[in-house]
Amino acid sequence: MSAGPEKVIRDEIRALTAYHVQSAEGMVKLDAMENPYRLPDGLRREIGEAVASAEINRYPDPTAPALVKRLRKVMGIAPEYDVLLGNGSDEIIHIIVQSVARPGAVVLAPRPCFFMFSQYAQFAGLRYVGVLLNRDFTLEPSVFLRALAEHRPAVVFIDYPNNPSGNLFSDEAIAQIIAAAPGLVVIDEAYHPFARKTFMTRLAEFPNLVVMRTLSKLGLAGIRLGYCVGRPEWIREFDKVRPPYNVSMLTHVVAERVLAHYDVLDAQARTINAERERLGGELRKLPGVTVFPSDANFVLVRVPDATRVFEGMRRRGVLVKNLHTGVPLLDHCVRLTIGTPEENRRCLAALAEALAEC
Ligand SMILES: *Cc1c(COP(=O)(O)O)cnc(C)c1O
Secondary structure: OOOOHHHHOOHHHHOOOOOOOOOOOOOEEOOOOOOOOOOOHHHHHHHHHHHHOOOOOOOOOOOOHHHHHHHHHHHOOOOOOEEEEEOOHHHHHHHHHHHOOOOOOEEEEEEOOOOHHHHHHHHOOOEEEEEEOOOOOOOOHHHHHHHHHHHOOOEEEEEOOOOOOOOOOOHHHHHHHHHHOOOEEEEEOOOHHHHOOOOHHHOOOOOOEEEEEEOHHHHHHHHOOEEEEEOHHHHHHHHHHOOOOOOOHHHHHHHHHHHOOHHHHHHHHHHHHHHHHHHHHHHHOOOOOEEOOOOOOEEEEEOOOHHHHHHHHHHOOEEOEEOOOOOOOOOOEEEEEOOOHHHHHHHHHHHHHHHHHO
8 A cells, every 4th residue: 555645744744734825816915015016117128128038948047147246236245245046035044944954953033033934944854942022022132142052053043124023123132142143143134125224234243144135025026036145155055955946047137127226126115114104103093003113014013803803804805914823922913014005095994994893
């Protein structure tokens, strides 16, 4: 008799549930931190032409020289650091975790944070430690330093700003953690376009630091491009684990063309920031709603009943993220991605109506 999955698939994989992407058909989609704006027509035509002349009969050049040159220029990446490209920064997390996956190695991160860190740690059979944040989502350095001493993690991941809370941890606290960490520290700057703060400028100071970013939240979620910047001695090792043709030629070409017009994306990010501040002010006026400070393109709110608010908003055509799933500190929290002014108006109205039903 041949074996079924229960005999072959690892127990910890069978115990997982697959990442569920909510259907957003016909909805105002404010659940995934996407940029709500399309690109201007002229730039879309330019992308079309670049794609049309790409030699897609060939494998992509993994060094992607034109794209990397553009990234270095736009993002101010110093020549002494190397750049690793990933099929989204998700793949970079996967690559880093696999690279450190000695038996017994530990992956450590704040709790709550981006959930893919624990997922990839689990896939690689590593122990994952989440260090609880304060109730206002700030990070307590002494608690973190104690966890570092106790668990001696091979790698520490820190979102800067943090997802799902939206806040930036203190620079001072993060610097203390990097200095004390016995292994690698990865600063995940997925929301850099909005927060405009970075640890990239501190790579010289810390030999155990790398910085990871993505173009997803900036308006290019569909093409899947993430990157990691660090000293060549780190990037060289990660590069061995990277699948040889991990990033598509179409992604190379489109990202290079769009980054040539970075001012367009940057202006969109500024509009989104201004909308976040405006929406935040409106949300604070709603009774029973706590709004947490955010430097990203979303805002975390606590409501009296997150599940009813989520359902009430969905019935009104607005899709957000319900985070009331048992994760500590996120009781009755929902995460609202910032959309266009019209989408935010609908979000606010749907939230107010859903609250009235609670
Ligand atoms: C969205 C997100 C990512 C994943 O980005 P992709 O490049 O789309 O894979 C990584 N880290 C954080 C903190 C995020 O919020």
